Amino acid sequence: MEEYMLIFRHQDGNAVASPEQIQIWMKQTMDWIGGIAAQNKFVAGNGLPFADARVVRTKNSKPVVTNGPFGEIKETLGGYIVVKASSIDEAVEFAKGSPVLQGEGNSVEVRRIAKGDGIH
Amino acid sequence: MANDKLLPHLFRTEYRKIVSVLCRHFGFDHIETAEDLASDTFLTAAQTWGYKGVPDNPVAWLYTVAKNKAKNHLQRDLLFKNTIAPELLNDSSGVHEIYIDLSPDNINDSQLQMMFALSHPSLSPEAQIGLSLRILCGFGIEEIADAFLTNKETINKRLARAKEKLREEKIAIEFPSPSEIDQRLESVLKTIYLLFSEGYYSTSSNATLRKDLCFEAMRLCTMLVEHKQTDTPQTNALLALMCFHASRFDARIDQNGEIILYHDQDTILWNAELISKGGYFLHNASTGNRLSSYHLQASIAYWGTQQSDTVEKWETVLQLYNHLLQLEYSPIAALNRTYAFSKVHGKQKAIVEAEKLNLTGNHFYYTLLGELYGGIDNKKAMEHFTKALSLAKTENDKKIIQRKIDSLR
Known part of the structure; x- marks a missing residue:
């Protein structure tokens, strides 16, 4: 069994939807994660709020801090979960159930987690 | 109290105190x-x-x-x-x-310290429960054997091995240091919960004994709640959980010691005092910033004491199970979650969720599938109940499943 990270990229929900709508998305997300956890395949997960985020870049060999990333961009990182799966295909099947995908242009990226054994 | 009842009663309440102090x-x-x-x-x-x-x-x-x-x-x-x-x-x-x-203080301290010693992580869960029943609860060897559905020799051997382990590991009878107490308390709570579950889910037909086991677990937990260092949100949540479960004691077992399912229970028999006690401890548990699995289980058990079949109830219960499973997977939580899911999203969608669980070998799994298919595809429902029947081990479980099969015909 391998571990895979499912990475959500989407717009900032707070910018495009009502609190009621966000409440519904939250429930859907919890049901989706609960379904994975009920199969004993859930490892960890977190949301990454857009508010008060910073990006650090190098400019002229010096670190430069900017506000953002801004959630207006569809491809912003919004959260992740880590699941157990026997293959990339199984992990992709989990990803397909994510409520994030209801939004056109949003995506879930599926990446295997290196085992930290020096080989991967 | 009649003289012939007095001594056994005192044995139950005083033996453990004397043993702990000595x-x-x-x-x-x-x-x-x-x-x-x-x-x-x-x-x-x-x-x-x-x-x-x-x-x-x-x-x-x-x-x-x-x-x-x-x-x-x-x-x-x-x-x-x-x-x-x-x-x-x-x-x-x-x-x-x-x-x-x-003195009362020393008796209390000795018992609390004994709880920590007997829940030491180096002891197996079986040893922890056995020793706790004997030393903290004053149960006789025969009673312990009855609770574990085994004989006296087995229990004697098990206890002797456990005591040997206590000596080998040089486990001291003392309060853990402040830096260790949270972690060690977790083992104590786990032992208490095991003790309670042993009584609550035991297949022993001795209903009085099973009840005693549960009340002993609650008594030990109450001692922890009454002590400043162990009166934590988790301890309160566990006590709340046990109160809510115990409130259904008289309703869930009939005169023959057989389990009566939730929906068939006479709610008049639910113990209102224990329900309100559970509410009190759950309220006390709502401090701090850690939501333990006891908090979630106690909240689920609270909703179990609410008879009405409202949308709010099942949505909340589903979310609680979603959360609980992320903290701590167990097959029974996965099955209960799927049941709650069917109440919120309907049977069709729940069947899809259920079939992913893949708990083949578990008769509750097939019972759940049977329930979900009932009214949708009775032929499939029958197949699942039949499979459940073939996997069920106790007479009681078999009877319950048989009744479901009969009702489909």
Whole structure:
């Protein structure tokens, strides 16, 4: 069994939807994660709020801090979960159930987690 | 209380206190001595009270006799050491007055410390429960054997091995240091929960015994809630959970010791006092910033005491199970979550969720599938119930499944 990270990229929900709508998305997300956890395949997960985020870049060999990333961009990182799966295909099947995908242009990226054994 | 009931009653309430205090005095190296002295005290009581009558204050009488027996034992021991091993004379520990402290405070402390010792992570769960029942709850070997559905020899062997382990690991009877207490308390709570579950889910047909087991677990947890250092949100949440479960005790078992399913229970028999106690402890548990699995389970159990089949109830229960499973997977939580899911999203969608669980080998899994297919595809429902029947182990489970099969016909 391998571990895979499912990475959500989407717009900032707070910018495009009502609190009621966000409440519904939250429930859907919890049901989706609960379904994975009920199969004993859930490892960890977190949301990454857009508010008060910073990006650090190098400019002229010096670190430069900017506000953002801004959630207006569809491809912003919004959260992740880590699941157990026997293959990339199984992990992709989990990803397909994510409520994030209801939004056109949003995506879930599926990446295997290196085992930290020096080989991967 | 009638005389013939008094002594067994006192045995149940006082034996454990005497053993804890003596054992703390002697250490686990002499745990058998502590048990023997305590048993001996009750033997003397049985003999003396028989012809002299019951003393005015039976508990004080027992404590005095236990103290004297312990002192005599220690003096004999000392004499032995002094004669056989004279070099020990230089050891000043044998010189001062022997003092056995059976004050309420010391009894309480000894029992709490004993709880920590017997829940030590190096002991197997079986050993923890066995020792707890014997030493903290004063259960007889026969009762423990009955609870575990085994015989006295097995229990005796198991307890002897467990005591050996206590000595090997040099487990001390003391409060853990402040830096360790949270982690060690977690083991204590786990042992208490195991003790409770042993009673609640046991297949033993002795309903009184099962109830006793549960109430003992609640008593131990109450002691923890009453002590400043162990009165944590988790401890309160566990006590709340047990109160809510225990409130259905009289409703869930019929006169023949058979389980009555939730929906068939006579709610008049639900114990309102325990439900409100559960609410009180759950409220006390709502502090701090950690949501433990006991919090989630207690909240689920709270909703179990609410009879109405509202949308709010099932949505909340589903979210609680979603959360619980992320913290701690268990097959039974996965099955219950799927049931709650069907209540919120309907049977069709729940079937898809259920079939992913893949808990083949578990009769509850097929019972759930049978339930979900009922009214949608009765042929499939029948297949699942039949499979469940073939996997069920106890007579009681088989009867329940058979009834479901009959109702489909």
